[in-house]
């Protein structure tokens with residue numbers, strides 16, 4: 046059974062230094078308790094709490110409110126298009142005006158009231174069992190990007206926010222995908238050097254400036270990034286400013302490609 050350390054890094058017990066591991070008794074107790082609860086309690090929808098047929102399933106009423114993203118979309122940022130424009134490499138107006146540093150970004154669902162509720166529950170409400178819902182979505186929408194990647198790296202949280210929240214939701218998503226794909230995960234591959242104010246309400250340019258020089262590749266992890274095709278993961282693609290800043294430092298440290306995979310994506314300027 047894995048665990049998340051104080052930096053938001055998810056560790057597999059087998060590869061974890063003893064100092065970072067909880068005591069063996071605690072690990073066995075947690076694993077046993079989890080299995081016992083799974084056996085006793087019926088599976089519940091991670092959004093509504095309704096009883097469902099199997100773990101990871103959403104209640105049918107809630108499912109209807111989600112919008113899954115399917116082609117056609119911008120070849121770079123993944124913004125869904127209403128019309129199918131001819132050609133696989135069509136870019137949206139924003140990408141034509143100011144290209145991102147990353148190669149391609151894909152997301153499973155549109156960020157709307159329903160997906161926001163689901164993600165906020167995952168982020169703040171300890172509804173970690175929602176990973177059983179999210180990982181299959183990421184496998185489906187990110188299949189092409191996963192096939193072109195060597196290593197998974199999550200967007201890091203600042204230590205202060207990590208302390209408040211207790212875990213990095215992006216690292217958990219990355220760990221879930223790594224387990225499902227067999228790709229290695231570098232949960233501490235990137236570091237956030239300072240806390241940044243929330244991006245909500247900022248213009249695209251303000252967001253870009255807000256996250257400039259905020260990230261770095263963790264010094265002892267540089268050799269694991271150089272020459273690799275990186276799959277960068279976060280929960281929500283908003284303006285792309287944070288992901289772009291992360292992609293820049295990954296590129297500067299020798300990543301040969303950076304693709305982005307998120308659970309949800311903002312598609313309207315006002316829904317941030």
Ligand SMILES: [Zn+2]
Pocket residue numbers: 119120121122123124136137138139140141
């Ligand atoms: Zn685009």
